[in-house]
Amino acid sequence: MHVLVVEDNPDTRELLQQALKNAGHVVYQALCVHDALRLSRMHPNIDVVMVDVHPGHRPSNVEVAQEMQRQLPNGHCVLASGDWDTLESSCMKDMTVLRKPYGKSDLLRALERCAARFGIAETRKIHA
Incomplete structure (x- = not known):
């Protein structure tokens, strides 16, 4: 899968990139x-x-995610937040939710759920 990570914290962004690349994904x-x-x-x-x-x-960021879904022909979103109330009230039915704190296996399962929901072809199965 091709994954775009939107994260303002450089350390977190780098950790996400490494975890996703190690799982076989192309990461932006x-x-x-x-x-x-x-x-x-x-x-x-x-x-x-x-x-x-x-x-x-x-x-x-939810509005940004919605705009990107309109721009990307096959794009789907995974929303991550520690503010669960905000996620529940603002996310659309076609977005996958990842609640903080989360670990690598949670991240990969969220991508797997997103891929399964929307028929995105995965090159590798995720083993958590």
């Missing part, structure tokens, strides 16, 4: 909204956009 990194939108236009083959949701950001 964005540190901000504008970077994510630019990358989604440059790489229309992105299957999943993983977005870290921060309450109070404008535009919200």
Whole structure:
């Protein structure tokens, strides 16, 4: 799968990239909204956009995820947040939710659920 990670924390972004690459995914990194939108236009083959949701950001990362889903012909979103109430009230039915704190196996299972829900072909099965 081709995965776009939208994460403003460089350490977290690097950990996510390594975990996803080690699982056989192609990973693009964005540190901000504008970077994510630019990358989604440059790489229309992105299957999943993983977005870290921060309450109070404008535009919200959920809104950004929705915009990227409109731009990407096959793009689907995994939303990650520690603010569970925000996730429950704001996420669309066609987005997968990943609740913080999460580990590598949780991350990979969320991608696997997203792939299964939307028929995204995976090159490798995830073993957690």
